[in-house]
Amino acid sequence: MTENPVTISRFAYYYDALSLILLKGVKHLPVMEDSKVAGIVTLSDLLRRKNENVMKTVQKIEKADRDSLPQIKTGIYDIIDSLIRDRVPIFKMLKIITKLYDRLAGRIIALSISELKRFAAAMRICFLSNGLKRTWRTVNAHRSGPFPGL
Structure with missing residues (x-):
């Protein structure tokens, strides 16, 4: 059992729960009422209830x-439209969209590293982006690719 889990009040808004799940990276969010667990909500529960586009976009990012x-x-633009229509406060909207773009950037980095492993020799690489932490990795690859001198 997780010590000091991330929780949410039974009286919180839908997008508060969605933001917590996305920002904290939790799979199950205990719902509290009077210091007792009143239930548990998951990302799937929230997205099924409100908007399948978010779930589909997250899955597309993970499998891209x-x-x-x-x-x-297109999926991210659809989510933005939905958040605007639902009159979600801009700060919460920006948190959700930032988290989606961070996941997308992480997937792009993973794909880039995979490509580098196929075609480049061992090297240190760095990916920098606003909102992302610096990521240093050493890519070990064979030297018979198109860049054998590297």
């Missing part, structure tokens, strides 16, 4: 390959 990356943009 080089060819399917451009399709994710």
